[in-house]
Amino acid sequence: MVLSRPFSAVHLPPSLNFCVCFVKVQSYFISTMPSTSSTQFTFWRRFLSPLIKPRFKRSSGATLPEYVPPPPTNEQLEWADLAIIDLSKAETPEGRSALAQEVVEAMNSQGFFYVINHGYTIEQTRRIFSIANMTFDDVDGGEKKKYTGKSPAVYEGYKPRHTWQIEQGVTDEIEHYNVNHDVYKKDHPSALRPHLDEIDKFARHNHTHILTTILRLMATGMELPEDTFVNMHRFDVAGESSGGYYLFFTAPFLLDNFIAVRFMKYYPRTTEKTNVYLKGHTDIGSITILWSQPISGLQIFQKDSVWRNIKHIENALVVNSGDVMRALSGGFYKPTIHRVIQPPKDQAALERLGVFYFAMAADDVKLASVLESEENGSAPMMGEWRRERTEKYGTGSMRPSSKEDLVEEEVILGVVVKEYN
Numbered sequence: 520m521v522l523s524r525p526f527s528a529v530h531l532p533p534s535l536n537f538c539v540c541f542v543k544v545q546s547y548f549i550s551t552m553p554s555t556s557s558t559q560f561t562f563w564r565r566f567l568s569p570l571i572k573p574r575f576k577r578s579s580g581a582t583l584p585e586y587v588p589p590p591p592t593n594e595q596l597e598w599a600d601l602a603i604i605d606l607s608k609a610e611t612p613e614g615r616s617a618l619a620q621e622v623v624e625a626m627n628s629q630g631f632f633y634v635i636n637h638g639y640t641i642e643q644t645r646r647i648f649s650i651a652n653m654t655f656d657d658v659d660g661g662e663k664k665k666y667t668g669k670s671p672a673v674y675e676g677y678k679p680r681h682t683w684q685i686e687q688g689v690t691d692e693i694e695h696y697n698v699n700h701d702v703y704k705k706d707h708p709s710a711l712r713p714h715l716d717e718i719d720k721f722a723r724h725n726h727t728h729i730l731t732t733i734l735r736l737m738a739t740g741m742e743l744p745e746d747t748f749v750n751m752h753r754f755d756v757a758g759e760s761s762g763g764y765y766l767f768f769t770a771p772f773l774l775d776n777f778i779a780v781r782f783m784k785y786y787p788r789t790t791e792k793t794n795v796y797l798k799g800h801t802d803i804g805s806i807t808i809l810w811s812q813p814i815s816g817l818q819i820f821q822k823d824s825v826w827r828n829i830k831h832i833e834n835a836l837v838v839n840s841g842d843v844m845r846a847l848s849g850g851f852y853k854p855t856i857h858r859v860i861q862p863p864k865d866q867a868a869l870e871r872l873g874v875f876y877f878a879m880a881a882d883d884v885k886l887a888s889v890l891e892s893e894e895n896g897s898a899p900m901m902g903e904w905r906r907e908r909t910e911k912y913g914t915g916s917m918r919p920s921s922k923e924d925l926v927e928e929e930v931i932l933g934v935v936v937k938e939y940n
């Protein structure tokens with residue numbers, strides 16, 4: 520540790536000198552913190568950022584290899600009949616109250632819905648898919664290793680293939696790259712750096728336009744004040760804190776918000792052991808925004824106990840809610856079980872590229888129903904839930920349910936979590 524720079528303010532009055540030294544030592548401490556843990560926080564980074572040497576430069580103008588999406592399947596699968604929410608109608612109060620009812624109905628019937636007119640053009644969306652593809656195809660193994668998430672409790676950076684158990688003796692073929700919604704919070708592989716501003720805009724658009732509108736519609740659908748859920752999903756936790764003594768000195772180290780853009784690539788399976796690529800599950804977080812892509816395989820488990828397929832709609836979003844919305848809404852919005860199986864024959868040999876925005880509440884949000892007036896002491900905090908669920912996922916810790924066939928389960932923080940085969 521080189522102390523000469525942090526302690527270079529020796530000509531200032533002692534009290535000021537102490538402050539400068541304190542801040543600089545803090546800044547050194549924070550800049551060296553392991554970025555995978557929940558101890559590295561936006562507030563301090565923002566506050567001290569002028570004092571921290573940038574770890575990489577932004578640049579732009581690099582060419583982006585174009586990803587050409589494959590055609591949709593020609594096979595006649597059994598498709599789920601999902602509602603289409605036209606987000607452009609949310610611009611007026613009348614439009615919003617009509618859409619809120621549509622969202623409630625869609626959530627109660629299928630649990631998934633499409634969103635169109637979300638504000639991104641086909642060209643903008645295609646560029647994001649090109650960036651996603653490049654993240655897997657144009658980064659070498661050494662760099663991938665360097666940017667692989669260090670903790671199983673946090674989805675950050677790459678998640679390599681073969682880290683989850685699908686069934687006995689079968690692991691996953693899925694590679695991730697997770698980007699915190701605060702895109703500049705961490706360093707990224709060199710191929711991605713010229714495109715960080717574009718990813719940043721994408722994260723902000725997903726958050727401030729799409730997620731926020733959906734959360735408002737869901738609150739309105741429950742006759743709650745429009746911003747009830749939005750307030751729990753602040754883009755920048757620290758930016759909204761009041762700056763009181765406690766928050767200033769303590770809470771920033773405890774708070775974060777693990778909303779992330781996720782790029783995902785499924786590689787074709789070479790073993791015939793199972794056609795399941797991602798086991799039936801409900802999502803850990805609150806809202807999942809899936810940018811529709813043409814390779815089939817995503818299925819939802821419907822009320823008549825039939826798995827039905829999600830059809831691709833060009834430049835639409837496929838939206839669903841997860842465990843967190845169930846908790847916050849007191850069961851009003853229940854998550855729908857879904858899985859990914861091997862794509863149909865005409866697509867089975869293709870790689871399946873996905874782009875997502877996974878929203879979670881901020882770590883300091885208690886996962887209790889907003890309808891309960893009494894404080895629910897046993898409800899977990901978002902941060903605990905996120906860490907426990909993420910850490911246990913795919914480890915094979917689930918056990919067969921004694922009540923339901925083909926279901927495995929375990930109890931996490933007092934909540935029964937299930938997976939479906």
Ligand SMILES: O=C(O)CCC(=O)C(=O)O
Pocket residue numbers: 783797802809817857858859873
């Ligand atoms: O790849 C997909 O289509 C869905 C993935 C998914 O359900 C998930 O990552 O939670």
Ligand SMILES: [Fe+2]
Pocket residue numbers: 800801802807857
């Ligand atoms: Fe999912």
